[in-house]
Amino acid sequence: MATETLNPRTWLYPTPRGLYCEPGDFYIDPAFAVPRAVITHGHGDHARPGHRSALATPETLAIMRTRFQDMPDTDQQPLKYGESVRVGEVEVGFAAAGHILGSAQAVLAYKGQRIVVSGDYKRRPDPTCPPFEPVPCDVFITEATFALPVFHHPSDAGEIGKLLRSVETFPERTHLVGVYALGKCQRVIRLLREAGYDQRVWLHGGLLSLCKLYQEHGVDLGDIAPVSEAILETFKGTIVLCPPSALADRWSRRFADPIAAVCSGWMGVRARARQRGAELPLIISDHADWPELTQTLKDVGAPKVWVTHGREEALVHYARGLGIDAEALHLAGREEEDS
Amino acid sequence: MQAFARLLDALSFQPARNAKLRLIETYLRETPDPDRGWALAALTGGLDFPSAKPALLRGFGQEKIGEELFALSYDYVGDLAETLALVWDTDPAAGPPPSLAEVVETLQRATRAQTPAILKRWLDALDSTGRWALLKLLTGALRVGVSARLAKQAAANIGNQPVDAVEEIWHGLEAPYRPLFDWLLQGAPRPQSNAGAAFLPAMLANPIDRAELASLDPAHFRAEWKWDGIRVQVAASGRLKRLYSRAGEDVSGSFPDVIEAIDFEGVFDGELLVRRESGVGPFNDLQQRLNRKTVTPKMLKEHPAHVRLYDVLWLEGQDLRTLTFDERRIRLEAWIALKERPRFDLSPLVTFADWGELAAKREGMRADGIEGLMLKRGDSAYLSGRPKGPWFKWKRDPMLADCVLMYAQRGHGKRSSFYSDFTFGCWRDGVEGGRELAPVGKAYFGFTDEELRWLDKWVRDHTTKRFGPVREVEHKLVLEVAFDGIARSTRHKSGVALRFPRISRIRTDKPAAEADTVDNLLRLLETASLPGVAGNS
Numbered sequence: 001m002a003t004e005t006l007n008p009r010t011w012l013y014p015t016p017r018g019l020y021c022e023p024g025d026f027y028i029d030p031a032f033a034v035p036r037a038v039i040t041h042g043h044g045d046h047a048r049p050g051h052r053s054a055l056a057t058p059e060t061l062a063i064m065r066t067r068f069q070d071m072p073d074t075d076q077q078p079l080k081y082g083e084s085v086r087v088g089e090v091e092v093g094f095a096a097a098g099h100i101l102g103s104a105q106a107v108l109a110y111k112g113q114r115i116v117v118s119g120d121y122k123r124r125p126d127p128t129c130p131p132f133e134p135v136p137c138d139v140f141i142t143e144a145t146f147a148l149p150v151f152h153h154p155s156d157a158g159e160i161g162k163l164l165r166s167v168e169t170f171p172e173r174t175h176l177v178g179v180y181a182l183g184k185c186q187r188v189i190r191l192l193r194e195a196g197y198d199q200r201v202w203l204h205g206g207l208l209s210l211c212k213l214y215q216e217h218g219v220d221l222g223d224i225a226p227v228s229e230a231i232l233e234t235f236k237g238t239i240v241l242c243p244p245s246a247l248a249d250r251w252s253r254r255f256a257d258p259i260a261a262v263c264s265g266w267m268g269v270r271a272r273a274r275q276r277g278a279e280l281p282l283i284i285s286d287h288a289d290w291p292e293l294t295q296t297l298k299d300v301g302a303p304k305v306w307v308t309h310g311r312e313e314a315l316v317h318y319a320r321g322l323g324i325d326a327e328a329l330h331l332a333g334r335e336e337e338d339s
Numbered sequence: 340m341q342a343f344a345r346l347l348d349a350l351s352f353q354p355a356r357n358a359k360l361r362l363i364e365t366y367l368r369e370t371p372d373p374d375r376g377w378a379l380a381a382l383t384g385g386l387d388f389p390s391a392k393p394a395l396l397r398g399f400g401q402e403k404i405g406e407e408l409f410a411l412s413y414d415y416v417g418d419l420a421e422t423l424a425l426v427w428d429t430d431p432a433a434g435p436p437p438s439l440a441e442v443v444e445t446l447q448r449a450t451r452a453q454t455p456a457i458l459k460r461w462l463d464a465l466d467s468t469g470r471w472a473l474l475k476l477l478t479g480a481l482r483v484g485v486s487a488r489l490a491k492q493a494a495a496n497i498g499n500q501p502v503d504a505v506e507e508i509w510h511g512l513e514a515p516y517r518p519l520f521d522w523l524l525q526g527a528p529r530p531q532s533n534a535g536a537a538f539l540p541a542m543l544a545n546p547i548d549r550a551e552l553a554s555l556d557p558a559h560f561r562a563e564w565k566w567d568g569i570r571v572q573v574a575a576s577g578r579l580k581r582l583y584s585r586a587g588e589d590v591s592g593s594f595p596d597v598i599e600a601i602d603f604e605g606v607f608d609g610e611l612l613v614r615r616e617s618g619v620g621p622f623n624d625l626q627q628r629l630n631r632k633t634v635t636p637k638m639l640k641e642h643p644a645h646v647r648l649y650d651v652l653w654l655e656g657q658d659l660r661t662l663t664f665d666e667r668r669i670r671l672e673a674w675i676a677l678k679e680r681p682r683f684d685l686s687p688l689v690t691f692a693d694w695g696e697l698a699a700k701r702e703g704m705r706a707d708g709i710e711g712l713m714l715k716r717g718d719s720a721y722l723s724g725r726p727k728g729p730w731f732k733w734k735r736d737p738m739l740a741d742c743v744l745m746y747a748q749r750g751h752g753k754r755s756s757f758y759s760d761f762t763f764g765c766w767r768d769g770v771e772g773g774r775e776l777a778p779v780g781k782a783y784f785g786f787t788d789e790e791l792r793w794l795d796k797w798v799r800d801h802t803t804k805r806f807g808p809v810r811e812v813e814h815k816l817v818l819e820v821a822f823d824g825i826a827r828s829t830r831h832k833s834g835v836a837l838r839f840p841r842i843s844r845i846r847t848d849k850p851a852a853e854a855d856t857v858d859n860l861l862r863l864l865e866t867a868s869l870p871g872v873a874g875n876s
Contacts, residue, residue: 149404150412150425152467166349169365170358248749248808252756259358260755268425268467269416270351275807277755279352314411 006113008139008304014331019117023110024090026055028117038092040119041103042067042182055079055087057094059102059217063182066213081130097121098132099286100183101214107135115139116300122285123292124156127190128183128219140302141329144310145287146265153265153289159282160191163261166280167237174235174255175280178244178262181207183286185241186214188263189221191284192239202227202235204242204251248277265289294318340465342370343378343439344472350483354751359485363493374439376515381476382490385514388446391477395455396423403427420478424470433463440515442473488586498523503540503723506587510537536579538572538587539606539652539660540723544713544730552694552733560714561664562689562697563649565732566610567622567710567824573607573646593631594644600682606653610686612708614645619708622838623826648675649686652721660721667721701733710823711735737821738863740765741846741854743776744816747798749808750783757791758798758810759783761842763818765833767857776814777833777857785821785841794845817846817854825864835860
């Protein structure tokens with residue numbers, strides 16, 4: 001399917017505002033408001049408000065409306081997984097990325113060449129979204145958040161088991177679990193339910209609206225309630241979810257001798273877990289770990305790979321060892337916080 | 340091994356003492372012999388086998404993922420054992436992971452040449468936490484914030500025994516401690532103590548001040564100087580000669596000079612000091628000798644250790660602890676008089692008729708190496724722990740300095756949402772003219788809960804920079820800092836190190852520019868080191 005003569009960098013390249021597709025005149029996950037944006041998923045460093053038009057999955061658009069006051073000034077163009085639409089001279093389609101609800105890889109076809117912008121992704125099953133779908137392509141653009149051989153995320157069930165064992169060991173304390181509001185929160189609740197935990201899960205107010213949205217999309221979160229509605233509740237032996245920043249915030253003082261648990265892929269490295277003040281680090285990540293990243297390079301079989309945000313150096317080194325033409329692609333405005 | 344690994348993992352992230360205890364207790368209760376015994380040995384520092392060299396681990400890692408990727412990984416993680424544990428893959432074909440007993444018993448028998456192959460098989464079979472724990476065990480440093488005392492406390496707790504009951508028999512036990520667990524959990528008889536070189540739990544004193552003294556009858560009490568060293572117990576029986584910290588940790592290895600000088604049998608209570616011909620050195624001198632794995636001849640010569648004795652617990656095969664202080668003192672003085680021993684001497688009694696006279700003597704004493712007075716009832720038996728009433732410590736009034744708050748760091752556990760660790764500084768001349776603050780110490784207590792809430796808010800409202808959990812604040816708030824001693828230090832930027840600093844008052848009334856200078860502190864150092872007083876004995 002590749003055309004020998006066409007250099008992909010002539011039609012898709014990084015700019016200070018974000019990754020720009022010239023023949024389609026759109027940006028992918030731009031860091032600033034632009035006339036035309038294609039959005040892979042709803043996390044803050046990918047989805048920003050103020051675009052004149054935004055093409056995304058219906059779920060991602062719903063997430064953006066929840067976060068950005070309905071976005072009345074943005075022309076919202078929903079596109080389902082597996083469907084495609086013509087934007088300028090480029091055919092744009094979406095394939096599931098397995099990262100969070102609505103997350104997609106943008107599949108761009110132009111003059112017989114196909115580039116897949118994977119956005120953020122993971123390969124292991126996630127009860128809150130469909131799994132990553134490998135799409136054969138000429139250029140694969142991959143994230144590299146956890147692109148070092150030290151990142152082998154253990155099984156989710158094992159990590160949730162750690163949390164439940166701790167609740168058993170310290171029944172008089174509150175387990176405060178730091179989770180990112182979009183994706184991690186709802187996935188952790190689902191994982192708790194799958195592990196048989198059927199008690200009420202308490203939530204920090206900042207997590208409510210997105211949980212409601214997930215429920216509307218058919219994700220059963222069981223008995224959840226905001227902390228602010230608690231009456232005569234001591235929170236002893238309970239599990240309370242909150243954004244990571246709230247763990248060390250004055251907000252946390254209302255709980256019974258809380259244990260700070262943090263759910264993140266970074267928790268696999270002890271120094272990072274300590275920096276975050278985690279007493280109970282849980283390695284639950286919405287990003288691919290090293291085995292998943294390297295397996296994905298093999299699955300999509302792209303002769304060219306561009307590596308963005310994270311530890312590009314190690315993945316580029318590895319890909320070149322496989323005979324892939326790999327290079328780092330530096331994009332503006334990417335953050336680690338949601339990992 | 341996996342259960343032990345999970346325990347170490349949880350301990351390494353848990354800052355609170357009670358929670359650490361709970362974790363160890365749960366493990367000891369749920370884990371069968373002999374694994375739990377080996378775990379207790381590991382936590383109390385009682386395991387010893389040929390350790391793995393860093394080069395071996397590095398070689399393993401490079402073999403696994405190549406030099407380049409291993410270098411990038413190590414660079415990111417910063418800890419060799421952890422890096423290797425993370426990059427190694429679990430091999431499902433490697434069979435079940437080894438038990439802790441298998442690991443310990445195999446390593447104790449294995450030759451250096453056999454170790455690498457054995458190690459690889461275990462790394463294949465364990466998960467990453469298991470590998471991390473195994474490599475920590477092998478490299479000899481667990482670093483999970485558990486003292487030997489805490490581990491013994493946990494063991495005692497599972498049998499509802501006081502920790503001293505475990506401590507007294509501890510040095511007669513050997514890993515994996517099956518008789519200990521039989522006693523604690525199965526109701527078997529208590530293992531016998533090997534009297535003599537066993538540690539006998541120490542008797543501790545309560546603090547007292549001048550006002551509280553008024554209600555006590557001076558005739559009932561004896562006074563001694565409170566030496567600014569380390570409380571130790573010297574225990575010798577037959578060929579066994581040991582030096583214990585007051586918590587029962589065997590510190591013999593760091594003080595071969597004292598151990599060699601033991602030519603007697605018995606158990607004595609005393610203060611470990613550095614003593615030269617010129618007199619007793621400051622606490623800082625003693626610090627040079629602490630926690631050293633190897634003791635160099637130079638260190639032995641420059642910082643010679645000495646024990647000043649103030650009590651005798653066991654002599655000539657007889658337990659003296661039920662005798663009164665006065666009766667023990669007569670035995671101690673008689674024993675000392677029998678033979679001159681350069682490394683051991685007697686802590687003298689300080690005579691006084693009434694509290695006023697004693698207070699005057701305490702005021703007049705500014706010597707290095709003395710931090711106040713001990714008061715002991717003449718009729719007190721030697722009891723373990725900190726009984727209320729028989730013994731008191733009447734510390735010298737602390738030194739004070741007005742310092743400026745520079746940085747604050749969030750605390751742990753209950754204090755994790757509070758800025759509760761404070762770094763403060765004093766003024767000195769800046770390199771480029773003007774004055775600058777040099778940090779002189781760090782304190783995380785001394786304030787009330789209410790003051791803590793006030794300080795926390797002040798820090799949040801006056802932050803200028805953030806570095807992770809640390810905030811730099813405007814140089815505006817003066818804290819009165821109390822401390823028990825001061826020494827020169829090459830490790831601190833300011834050149835001084837404070838002993839036991841704590842926040843005594845928040846001085847919102849004082850402008851920061853009027854806080855103390857480093858030079859003021861250095862002057863305190865000079866008055867604190869007046870010569871000549873150490874010859875008090």
